[in-house]
Amino acid sequence: MEQETETLEEMQPDKTEAQEKTPDKKEKKAADKETKKLRAAVEKLEKELQEAKDATAAAEDKYLRLAAEYDNFRKRSQKEREGIYNDAAADSIKELLPVIDNLQRATEYTAPDKVAEGLAMILGSLPAVFEKMKITPFGAPGDTFDPNIHNAVMHVEDEEHGESEIVEVFQQGYSIGERIVRYAMVKVAN
Numbered sequence: 541m542e543q544e545t546e547t548l549e550e551m552q553p554d555k556t557e558a559q560e561k562t563p564d565k566k567e568k569k570a571a572d573k574e575t576k577k578l579r580a581a582v583e584k585l586e587k588e589l590q591e592a593k594d595a596t597a598a599a600e601d602k603y604l605r606l607a608a609e610y611d612n613f614r615k616r617s618q619k620e621r622e623g624i625y626n627d628a629a630a631d632s633i634k635e636l637l638p639v640i641d642n643l644q645r646a647t648e649y650t651a652p653d654k655v656a657e658g659l660a661m662i663l664g665s666l667p668a669v670f671e672k673m674k675i676t677p678f679g680a681p682g683d684t685f686d687p688n689i690h691n692a693v694m695h696v697e698d699e700e701h702g703e704s705e706i707v708e709v710f711q712q713g714y715s716i717g718e719r720i721v722r723y724a725m726v727k728v729a730n
Contacts (some may be wrong), residue, residue, distance in 0.1 A: 639665060
């Protein structure tokens, strides 16, 4: 009989084992609470991820717009530069056209004294044209030699002239503002 009672006891599971297998209400509540926390954390992370994706898309859109705007600015600036150059060249030619017209008229004369007189008049009109174009001539006899704007091609020892004085000008120099268009070709004394 003892054996029978033992087997009966063995056959009946312990109440504690059965209780362990089936969750009680407290454990279920704790598990539900933990699940809710995890779901809230996942939702929060998904929301942050979406915000980051939106911010990245906005930044990429801003970058693309800025790149397109810069490209348009570069193209517009290039066209303006080309336009400025063409306008400047056209304005320069327009100022020189009357001189060219006068030279063409001078070729019609056969009398040498009339041709010389006409050329002198044309040459006299050039300083006014250069002044309109803001071209300044330099390099006259008597000026002091400056290697930054003069090109000395000859040198002469002459006591009548001062140190580094320009004695003769072979080609006059021209400048526009600070820019040298052509250096003056000169003969320098001492």
